[in-house]
Amino acid sequence: MRTLTQELGFDLHWQMPNGERFALVGLLRELQPTLSLEIGTYQGGSLQVLARFSEAVISVDIDPGVPARLANKFPNVEFRSGDSKRLLPDLVRELNEQKRAVDFVLIDGDHSAAGVRRDIEVLLELQPQRQMVFILHDSWGISPFVHQVELDFIPGIYHYETYDTAEARSMWGGFACAVLLPEKRTGGLVIRESQIGLYQAVKRDSRHRFDGIDRLKRRMLRVLRRIVKRV
Numbered sequence: 001m002r003t004l005t006q007e008l009g010f011d012l013h014w015q016m017p018n019g020e021r022f023a024l025v026g027l028l029r030e031l032q033p034t035l036s037l038e039i040g041t042y043q044g045g046s047l048q049v050l051a052r053f054s055e056a057v058i059s060v061d062i063d064p065g066v067p068a069r070l071a072n073k074f075p076n077v078e079f080r081s082g083d084s085k086r087l088l089p090d091l092v093r094e095l096n097e098q099k100r101a102v103d104f105v106l107i108d109g110d111h112s113a114a115g116v117r118r119d120i121e122v123l124l125e126l127q128p129q130r131q132m133v134f135i136l137h138d139s140w141g142i143s144p145f146v147h148q149v150e151l152d153f154i155p156g157i158y159h160y161e162t163y164d165t166a167e168a169r170s171m172w173g174g175f176a177c178a179v180l181l182p183e184k185r186t187g188g189l190v191i192r193e194s195q196i197g198l199y200q201a202v203k204r205d206s207r208h209r210f211d212g213i214d215r216l217k218r219r220m221l222r223v224l225r226r227i228v229k230r231v
Contacts, residue, residue, distance in 0.1 A: 009052075012073075014045025015164055020173055021049075023154045024106075024135070028053035031133060033103035037091075039084055039119055040109030044070045050106065051077050060087055060109070084109050088122040101129035107136035126180075134178040144184040152195035153177035158202050169207040171199075 014021065028036075028049055036054040041047050041061040050057045051074040058078045059066065067079035080087055095102060105126075107119055116136075124143040126132065135153070156174030159166040166172050193199075203209060 010045070010048050012045050012048050013043040014048075015042070016045065017157050017173055019157075020154050020175055023175060024049055025053075027133070027135070028104065031104055035100060035102050036104040036106070037102050037123075038106045038108070039088070039123075040107070041066050041070070041079075044073070046106060046108065047074065047077065050104070054104065058091070060084055060091070062109070084115075084119050084122075088119060089125075092122055092125050096125070096127045099127075099129060102126055102132055103130070105132065105134045105136075107134065128180045128182045130182060132180040134180065135175050137173060137175065143180065145180045145182070146178050146189055147181050147185050148179040149176065149189065149191045150178075151176045151191060151193045152199075155195045155198060158206060167207060169205070171202060171206050171208055 008025065010021075010025075016024070024046060031053070033050075033054040034056070036050045036057045038047055038050055038057060038059050039061075041059045042063075044066075047057065047059055047070065054076070056076050056078070057074070058080065059070075060080050060082075062081070062083050064081040067081060071077070071079060080091065105123060107116070107123065109119060110116060120136070123134070124146070128145050137156075152174065154173075154175035156171055159168065159170050159172060162168045
């Protein structure tokens with residue numbers, strides 16, 4: 001049975017859940033970007049949406065096989081293969097020097113904390129020529145051109161059972177959204193987390209419940225050592 005997103009003509013494997021899929025379709029249909037940038041293409045699920053609603057797309061993925069699999073499907077996409085930590089600084093410099101306006105950025109590549117932070121920090125060096133919208137799954141950073149941030153633009157989901165690359169009882173996905181403008185903001189930046197209560201409630205039943213347990217153990221050991229010294 002075909003899904004609703006397949007009925008829209010998006011047939012490639014797409015890991016995003018339905019809420020994220022329809023949010024991405026609706027947002028891009030509204031924005032109609034001249035140039036979009038995608039970090040992390042995988043099998044082209046989100047790229048097929050970017051390519052339909054954008055005049056041009058730059059795809060960055062560590063897998064050198066991505067262009068061979070997808071280039072003939074998307075004539076308006078420029079593929080760049082390699083590690084984002086090497087490619088992105090040069091790409092951002094190139095776009096800034098050319099004063100090319102990037103309208104939409106999807107960050108969905110390296111999901112490690114350090115990798116996400118690095119990609120965001122580099123991409124925030126982009127100089128907005130007009131409104132620029134960032135969508136990402138994992139985190140956020142600070143730039144004087146950022147005017148709005150909502151970490152729970154689309155809340156994440158909870159996989160009770162194993163699904164695709166997600167382990168059982170794991171929390172995945174969700175979109176953070178940020179809006180950048182050419183002019184610098186004049187006040188402080190408020191980062192909204194409208195669904196923080198939902199996140200905390202789900203985390204208590206997830207495999208992530210004891211994330212940070214090593215830090216807790218280290219604190220307990222320090223306390224125990226102090227107690228032993230007193231005895």
